[in-house]
Amino acid sequence: MTTEFAKLPKPPYYAVIFSSQRREGDDGYGATSDRMVELARQQPGFLGVESTRGDDGFGITVAYWESEEAIKAWRLQTEHAAARERGRADWYRHFEIRVARVERAYGWDQAGGHTRG
């Protein structure tokens, strides 16, 4: 799973904040996780994703979308739905999902100072 910063357009847009606690072991998780990012990038309305996980297995992934409609379409994507089933069966102990509308954004870089989205 990549950990680069997402390059996003100016708000408004939508964020799906997925926080999760993994079980022990990989069990096919890594490959599916990479595949889901690859598939999401092909979805209409996908804007970007940022993701990280600590050694304790607690992770946060935030996927950014143009609209609620784009989020719903991704939910219905067949391979993604199957991966969610595996997530509940095999990979996660607990997860929380919050869907939010991004209203403002800004960034900062050591080299270039502040930027505003």
Next chain:
Amino acid sequence: MTTEFAKLPKPPYYAVIFSSQRREGDDGYGATSDRMVELARQQPGFLGVESTRGDDGFGITVAYWESEEAIKAWRLQTEHAAARERGRADWYRHFEIRVARVERAYGWDQAGGHTRG
């Protein structure tokens, strides 16, 4: 920094999504990070926080607040403002902040199945 799941009320509420790339070394970061969570918990309108960082130094912290006013008040908190200065001077290579209004939320637990916020 704790990595527990935040227990949140029903939406709507606000999320401040902070993604960051750390520089090498601790340089006082860990202690200040813990202190900021301790201080945030004392702020009016603070609802919870979830945070994690990978071995590559890329991290995501999501803080949840009752309102935009609560977020603005936290921005003006003196010790927090000083910590942000140190962040730019010493700790971060790059960061992005997105402020979003959470509209719906749900969770899942291995033991108990789905819950809805």
